[in-house]
Amino acid sequence: MNGIIFENICKSYNDTNAIKNLNLEVKQGERLILLGPSGCGKTTTLRMVAGLESISSGILKMGGKIVTNVEPGERNVAMVFQNYALYPHMSVWENITFGLRLQKVSKEEIQSRTKKVLSILNLSGFENRKPKELSGGQKQRVALGRALVKQAPFFLLDEPLSNLDAKLRQQARTELVKIHELYQPTMMYVTHDQVEAMTVGQRVAIMKQGLLQQLNTPDMIYSRPANTFVASFIGIPAMNLLPVECNDSALWIDGTRLELPAKWLPLAAKKTNLMLGIRPEHIVVTDSCMLAGTADFIENLGSQHCIHISLPHNGQNILCIVPAEQIVAKGPIQLSFSWKHISLFDAISGENIGYPE
Template sequence: MKEIRFEHVSKSYGKTEVVKDLNLTIKEGERLILLGPSGCGKSTTLRMIAGLEDVTSGSIYMDKQKVNDVPSGKRNVAMVFQNYALYPHMKVIDNITYGLKVKKMSADEIKHRTDAALEMLQLKQYKDRLPKDLSGGQRQRVALARAVVKQGDCFLLDEPLSNLDAQLRVSARKELVKIHETFKQTLVYVTHDQTEAMTVGDRIALMYQGKLQMVDTPDNVYHRPANIFTAKFIGSPPMNVVDADFQQDKLLFNKQALQLSPEWSRFIQETGATELAFGTRPEHIHLSKIPLDNSITGQVKQVENHGSSYGVYLDVEGQEWIAMSETKNWLPNETVHIEIRMDKIHLFDKETTNSIGYPKNFYGE
């Protein structure tokens, strides 16, 4: 197990900087998720940990040892690539055991580790097949098994479940967590899937355009987003973030107003914030056909079926909102009344896009 620390790390390809001044500590034995959209630098960050990419500037440490110039093979990491990277001429069983045999591990230990991995990833019936005779999802499971049996200090996963079907992804996620709880490796997991991030991670490091946006627990990333990007990236459907003005204890949306609690009013005044963006999650909005206390109105644009609930798209003073409703009895162009949970609102500085924070004792503080 190793702590991994980035100090002012940048990575460039020519004039293109893909990771920018990254400062991040990955705690020994934790599950850290590198999350973000395609092209944000998360896979490059993982590959720098593995030693597969050179650092352009800055330093990477493992257990206080600077590893910028340490070869990949001496870092004791196990990595699962998005593209499998299996030996095409070797059977499944040989792909899984090859690294252990190179290390001259005992036959009994190899068998013990391999049998457990085959069972966990449902590969027993495929152990004598070649990679060309497997589906994409089966090949990905072989790659996972090969990393699992290595039991390195660091377990690095680059979108490891991307080729599995939905049911198997759920099963594999649970098994990965079980593996980690057994061996306690420092696990770094790259994904663009927020469900994987929320269910697997002890902490989430969210990246965008090469920059770290927020590092915190899944709960805090969801309930206390550091900025507008985090607020809108986490959650499905994403958080509503719209322009608002603060005047006389109210938030104004053009001609409509929401009365704020005294705690929020005092807090905003103390921060000195003027131009604000208001955020609320779709699940924290209640829709009604009759006026409610402290509600605003909007017009229904579209209703989307989400299975257990319905996404209702609204026009509120020219800005689009979405609310989640248990019923679908909302008609296009219908005027509806919008009640917002005031203990679940978020406010951001419109210029910096950063959260202005929360009043004391807010969200259970």
């Protein structure tokens, strides 16, 4: 088993707790994304796996062995850094093979591995170029190549695509998934970019202030966020969160009474003050009004329009996404949504109250 297991892992810097009681299992051969805002502890978590950061308390297991205090060089990991860390005086070939030569791998094996990686990364013909002669995308692929030739069971990536432009980043994401499917190492990938997380990851671990908020597949995190932080962090634009009151088998939203479906009652009736979450793309502009508001501004997103709507009673703003061909004008607007697309959160704790069976 070449998985990675965190058991009550903590990391402190003097009086600052960077990681707090992290319990997490990265399954053998999966792509797990560590996602969160700057300072949430995701890079620190990755560096602890690499052995570049000490662990204050807890147990780290890799490949079925406890490695909490094992030196970095003995962990058999391959790592790609944000700044690529290429040697400027070395050629592409020398950069990629440097680690293998230090390990005294045979020349035949180095030749075989490196040629295969160069072919996969479309770097054949660039073997003798120095980093200064390469584009940003090519440098990124050299850094990936240097990690891949190690054929390590653990593949760690720390925001490897952040220096690329949008088009190269999209291409690189596709290449990363193909590479992983070919070699199938256990992969941990740190990013603050939710698009990377949703497209590359098989599972996503969302962190905030050193605490794991949710661990699940991209689809489940998007459709069933564990709390209001996850709901507001995932999605472009983010999920609308509206304060609501639950009484008399109904939700009161901005002064409007909406009958709550019977299947929601056992969950919602336990709370009085809730937050209703609904994605902008799940709100419909319609004549069958559930909510009324005012369309203040309409963003043109090409194939879609994003409508900024203010509600009359509490003045809260919500967003609605509609197809570009649907004509919507500024001014009074009527909205509707399906109960199957909502989430309800406790207004105090922010935790999701659950979903009907």
